[in-house]
Every structure is written in C-alpha cells, then in structure tokens.
Amino acid sequence: MPRTLATVEHAVQLLELFDADHTEWSLSALARHVGQPTSTVHEGLSTLTRSGLLTRVGRGRYRLGWRLLKLSSALYGSLPWYAPAHAAMERVARGTHLLAFLCVLDGNAPADGRVLCVARSVQGRDGPPVAGELDFELPAHATASGKLLLALSGRPLPQPAQAFTDQTLTAPQTWEAEADHIRRSGHAATADEWAPGTGGLAVAIRGEGEAVLAALGVSLPTPRLRERDTLLRVLQDAADEVSWDLGSRRGR
Structure with missing residues (x-):
C-alpha cells in the first residue's frame, strides 16, 4: 500500500x-x-x-x-430528506417515549451491507436502557433497521452472520423467508436478537420513484412489543408524511 x-x-x-x-x-x-x-x-x-x-x-x-461541523453541515445540506426525516424522528420519540432513530445503508460497503445510525432521539423516553443507544454502526442482520434496509435493497444475509443471542437470525435460508415478509408487510421487527431484552421496529422513508432513503424506527424493551400494532401505526404515519413530501406516492 x-x-x-x-x-x-x-x-x-x-x-x-x-x-x-x-x-x-x-x-x-x-x-x-x-x-x-x-x-x-x-x-x-x-x-x-x-x-x-x-x-x-x-x-x-x-x-x-x-471543522467537522462544517463538513457535517455540508453533508446534511446535500441530503434533502434529512431535515424532514429528522423532524419526523423527533415526533416519534415524543409520541412513543422510546429511542427513535434514522438509519441508512453504507454505500461504501456493498458487500457486507453495513448499517449506519445517522440520528437518534431520546426525547421523553422512559423505561430501561436498550442496546444500541450510542452505536453508530449497527449489525444489519440483528436490528430492525438493518433487516428492513437489507430486505428492501435485495441484499443477502451478511456472512458470516454473528450470533449475538440464541434468537439472532444467522441462516441464509431463514433470511430469505423473512426478507420476503418484510417486503410484503413494509416493516421489520426484532425481539432479543441483538441483546436480550431489546426489540426494534422499523419502516422505510422513501423518495421519488419509491427509492428507499432511510429507515425510521424505534428501539424498545422487548415486553413493549405487545404494543407493536400501535407503534407501527405511529411509525408508518410519520414515514408516509415525509415520504409524500419527498415525492413518494406510496401509502396515501
């Protein structure tokens, strides 16, 4: 080198x-x-x-x-979806009292499909801590945002897929079935797959041509997944509002 x-x-x-x-x-x-x-x-x-x-x-x-502030301002300024998506994330955090986040696929790592958490909000959060509160890079196969982005991009399960818990999905054949379900349902979920006691839900923010721009989601204590339907409505409504403004005509 x-x-x-x-x-x-x-x-x-x-x-x-x-x-x-x-x-x-x-x-x-x-x-x-x-x-x-x-x-x-x-x-x-x-x-x-x-x-x-x-x-x-x-x-x-x-x-x-x-100087990093200048660079970050230039980056966010080049992403027209970031500001409205960030505002939607904040609304989700306040409305659910959960850790809310925005994630993207790292375009510089197409082989392993790295998932990057580019923003998170803990506004009004209650309950115990959950996995990933400070992580920038997330395991694609063990988080709701990662599964969503991998499935919607048609990418395979990263190999080798580390087993963080006995619930972590590591088998390629199992992933194919789950990826198909994610594409049909429009959302992804995890339960105790990255860390015991932590679950997640994620939906897509889309732009013109229905391009997937980011994942909007929440991380929560696993017992709160009993509120899954309610939380998914909150997430989907927030994502649809942003997506519509960005040119997507899905879901409305």
Whole structure:
C-alpha cells in the first residue's frame, strides 16, 4: 500500500475512535489502544490536527475539531430528506417515549451491507436502557433497521452472520423467508436478537420513484412489543408524511 494512502487510512482509524464515550484521548492512551508506537500515532494526530478535524487541548490531549461541523453541515445540506426525516424522528420519540432513530445503508460497503445510525432521539423516553443507544454502526442482520434496509435493497444475509443471542437470525435460508415478509408487510421487527431484552421496529422513508432513503424506527424493551400494532401505526404515519413530501406516492 502506498505510504500516502496508509497514512490517510491510519488517520481515519484514529478519528473514528472519538465518540460519545471517548470525547477526549491522550497520545499515550491512543497508542496503547491501537497497539502502535507513540511516534506513529503522533503522526496521525498531527495530520488530523493540521486539517482541523482534531484540536489539541492541553498537553498531549485531543478532541474533535470544529471543522467537522462544517463538513457535517455540508453533508446534511446535500441530503434533502434529512431535515424532514429528522423532524419526523423527533415526533416519534415524543409520541412513543422510546429511542427513535434514522438509519441508512453504507454505500461504501456493498458487500457486507453495513448499517449506519445517522440520528437518534431520546426525547421523553422512559423505561430501561436498550442496546444500541450510542452505536453508530449497527449489525444489519440483528436490528430492525438493518433487516428492513437489507430486505428492501435485495441484499443477502451478511456472512458470516454473528450470533449475538440464541434468537439472532444467522441462516441464509431463514433470511430469505423473512426478507420476503418484510417486503410484503413494509416493516421489520426484532425481539432479543441483538441483546436480550431489546426489540426494534422499523419502516422505510422513501423518495421519488419509491427509492428507499432511510429507515425510521424505534428501539424498545422487548415486553413493549405487545404494543407493536400501535407503534407501527405511529411509525408508518410519520414515514408516509415525509415520504409524500419527498415525492413518494406510496401509502396515501
């Protein structure tokens, strides 16, 4: 691999370690975490700091830089569906008192169909914590949003499919039957498939030509799946409203 490409990939890997649980890293802690020499890690951090993607705060400590806000604003500005979908997600969260989210398929990883949670809302949420409250990348085969997006895109079950619990769907032949049901019903559901005690429901937000833009869903304690029909109506109404405004004529 050319040195320039290797340097960029290394810098990106370091940047991805900054998240809600790790908003600040020291040089030494990062070096220990990635198992690389301090000099190598320092080179990557220096590259990110010079570009404004990281900022140095104190001796040998780093945080995300302000330039990321500019990049994120440009990204969301390029997605006309994001603002109305985000508003719908917030309404769902307030109306259900559950963790609501927006997810998309990662177009840069067509082989494994990575699912990315691009927004979530906990407005008014009650009840115990659920799996995935802080995760950006979700297991496609073990989450409602992942199953929905995989099925509607016609993708196979990612292999190997990790079994997170004894309820996780891992068999390709079983997936084909479930994917067909998702396409016919227009929604996906999970129960204890990613983590015991956590379930999920998801429906699609569509645009012109009925293109699937994102999954709108909720994550909830499994016992609350007894409210499945009511929750699906809330989700579908919210998704249909956004989809109609974006040019879809399905469901209305």
